[in-house]
Amino acid sequence: MSGDLTRLAGHELAGLLASGDVSSVEATQAHLDRIAAVDGEIHAFLHVNDGALDAARAIDARRAAGEQLHELAGAPIAIKDVLCTIGMPSTAGSRILEGWIPPYDATVVERVKAAGLVALGKTNMDEFAMGSSTEHSAYGPTRNPWDRERIPGGSGGGSAAAVAAFEAPFALGSDTGGSIRQPAAVTGTVGVKPTYGGVSRYGAIALASSLDQVGPVTRTVLDSALIHDVIGGHDPHDSTSLAREWPSFAAAAREGAASGSLQGVRVGIVKELDAEGIAADVQARFRETVDVLTAAGAEVVEVSCPSFAYSVAAYYLILPAEASSNLARFDSVRFGLRVEGPGQTVEDVMAATREAGFGAEVKRRIILGTYALSAGYYDAYYGSAQKVRTLIQRDFDAAFEQADLLISPAAPTTAFKLGEKLDDPLAMYVNDITTIPANLAGIPGMGLPMGLGDDGMPVGLQILAPMFEDERLYRAGAAIEALLADRWGGILTTKAPELTEAAR
Amino acid sequence: MSEITREEVQHLAGLARIALTDDEVTSLTTELSAIVDAIATVREIAGDDVPATSHPVPLTNVLRADVVGETLVHEQTFAGAPSHDGERFRVSAILGEEQ
Numbered sequence: 001m002s003g004d005l006t007r008l009a010g011h012e013l014a015g016l017l018a019s020g021d022v023s024s025v026e027a028t029q030a031h032l033d034r035i036a037a038v039d040g041e042i043h044a045f046l047h048v049n050d051g052a053l054d055a056a057r058a059i060d061a062r063r064a065a066g067e068q069l070h071e072l073a074g075a076p077i078a079i080k081d082v083l084c085t086i087g088m089p090s091t092a093g094s095r096i097l098e099g100w101i102p103p104y105d106a107t108v109v110e111r112v113k114a115a116g117l118v119a120l121g122k123t124n125m126d127e128f129a130m131g132s133s134t135e136h137s138a139y140g141p142t143r144n145p146w147d148r149e150r151i152p153g154g155s156g157g158g159s160a161a162a163v164a165a166f167e168a169p170f171a172l173g174s175d176t177g178g179s180i181r182q183p184a185a186v187t188g189t190v191g192v193k194p195t196y197g198g199v200s201r202y203g204a205i206a207l208a209s210s211l212d213q214v215g216p217v218t219r220t221v222l223d224s225a226l227i228h229d230v231i232g233g234h235d236p237h238d239s240t241s242l243a244r245e246w247p248s249f250a251a252a253a254r255e256g257a258a259s260g261s262l263q264g265v266r267v268g269i270v271k272e273l274d275a276e277g278i279a280a281d282v283q284a285r286f287r288e289t290v291d292v293l294t295a296a297g298a299e300v301v302e303v304s305c306p307s308f309a310y311s312v313a314a315y316y317l318i319l320p321a322e323a324s325s326n327l328a329r330f331d332s333v334r335f336g337l338r339v340e341g342p343g344q345t346v347e348d349v350m351a352a353t354r355e356a357g358f359g360a361e362v363k364r365r366i367i368l369g370t371y372a373l374s375a376g377y378y379d380a381y382y383g384s385a386q387k388v389r390t391l392i393q394r395d396f397d398a399a400f401e402q403a404d405l406l407i408s409p410a411a412p413t414t415a416f417k418l419g420e421k422l423d424d425p426l427a428m429y430v431n432d433i434t435t436i437p438a439n440l441a442g443i444p445g446m447g448l449p450m451g452l453g454d455d456g457m458p459v460g461l462q463i464l465a466p467m468f469e470d471e472r473l474y475r476a477g478a479a480i481e482a483l484l485a486d487r488w489g490g491i492l493t494t495k496a497p498e499l500t501e502a503a504r
Numbered sequence: 505m506s507e508i509t510r511e512e513v514q515h516l517a518g519l520a521r522i523a524l525t526d527d528e529v530t531s532l533t534t535e536l537s538a539i540v541d542a543i544a545t546v547r548e549i550a551g552d553d554v555p556a557t558s559h560p561v562p563l564t565n566v567l568r569a570d571v572v573g574e575t576l577v578h579e580q581t582f583a584g585a586p587s588h589d590g591e592r593f594r595v596s597a598i599l600g601e602e603q
Contacts, residue, residue: 317543335586354521364535387546426539467561
């Protein structure tokens with residue numbers, strides 16, 4: 001039965017594990033077999049955990065001994081390579097950290113392990129999460145399981161592709177400007193960027209500290225909720241971690257799915273994310289989805305967020321500025337690569353190491369950030385971008401007075417072809433318009449499937465909620481997922497083309 | 505059109521400690537000019553009356569109890585270091601001959 005285990009939703013697999021019908025070793029082996037069979041073509045993983053079966057055996061033994069385990073205990077999970085993991089290399093997709101094994105676990109990793117989840121390995125990503133296609137990984141791109149000539153999104157293309165290709169039921173991602181939600185959109189999967197501070201960033205290799213947020217990547221809304229419940233909550237190791245009690249997101253998802261109703265929910269369509277630059281087929285699926293929401297009782301209103309027009313510009317100032325500071329730690333002294341020649345000073349060695357260890361996009365953004373923070377430009381660029389951030393927060397505040405949730409397409413187009421935008425950084429940047437505002441404001445957002453485009457590739461819906469109201473995403477998201485699955489005869493990933501499994 | 509010169513890119517690369525090749529300086533000079541044009545639009549709406557936001561959820565005085573926390577031991581700290589002597593990170597000369 002191991003062939004079927006990879007097709008189950010995470011919560012279904014967890015149910016079989018909890019009841020003892022399936023062992024963690026069986027579940028883990030099934031996913032390792034699937035990885036061995038398809039990952040040669042997909043390249044979702046940078047590293048497969050050779051300790052996974054031992055971890056699974058340990059969980060099985062504890063269960064056999066009658067221990068009360070977490071409801072997800074024994075289920076496998078894939079971990080984005082931006083997260084520090086004891087015993088597994090953590091490279092953030094960069095040569096400068098090739099082979100680096102951290103001396104500690106990220107808090108989110110510690111929490112999934114404590115819940116008994118079994119780490120399958122580390123997933124591919126754009127180098128230091130800079131990118132929207134995974135093509136900026138130093139280890140080669142990940143391919144979209146729906147069409148291997150297309151990008152899986154980015155930066156978390158590896159985690160999204162892993163769950164879309166049934167290589168893992170659960171994965172962890174990180175979202176700085178859409179790196180969870182946009183890959184979800186283009187692979188037909190679900191991903192959530194929590195409220196800023198809702199999930200610990202400790203041990204997440206920092207890109208832009210005021211924007212980064214770790215979150216779940218799965219095939220169903222409930223599965224994301226279950227993982228969010230595990231990883232969320234206050235962490236004293238992260239000074240931006242919020243000390244507040246969060247409701248059960250899994251309970252919200254279950255209630256939302258059971259009701260299948262959006263009665264009385266005020267849903268706002270962001271005018272500025274519903275026109276220019278959105279492909280016709282994405283717009284068509286969005287209109288159809290709005291109709292489904294209306295039929296389910298939602299009260300749909302249009303809201304305006306005029307400052308969003310400046311969000312990409314502000315983001316590409318704030319992010320490089322923060323990244324240029326954060327990436328200063330890769331200095332060839334304490335960890336990672338060192339490139340040195342005879343007679344060189346430590347400064348020469350740093351410069352040679354960073355030249356050899358960073359890819360083109362990372363260098364571009366570090367130089368851009370250094371420029372934006374330079375004396376004479378600081379107020380005009382970085383200072384202005386921070387003001388735009390205030391204006392975007394005000395836009396959201398006003399919008400959420402009229403609506404409980406906001407919706408938009410999660411990405412302007414379906415997955416583009418590998419190589420299509422690689423030589424045009426600006427074209428890649430403007431693609432992030434739908435997802436960036438939530439990071440600038442700190443509010444939570446979800447990407448989930450809303451159908452297929454004219455090219456047969458997945459189209460994603462984005463749901464945004466006010467600060468701290470992640471629960472609303474799960475309640476509404478699960479209801480929308482259930483309504484759409486009724487129309488489609490199953491969730492979208494069940495419609496994905498079969499991948500050829502390599503001979504074992 | 506923002507004019508970013510080769511010399512500026514070389515200066516920035518020096519500040520950022522990246523030994524760019526000539527080809528990289530050439531392509532970055534072109535790309536940065538275009539990117540800076542695009543992002544400079546933030547100045548259009550950033551009025552004097554708008555306060556800046558640095559963090560989405562501002563927190564202040566986040567402190568922990570003043571007790572010994574969890575720390576790494578030497579062995580863990582040096583495990584990933586390119587060079588060390590067991591107690592210190594080892595680097596090449598701090599000062600060049602002309603300094």
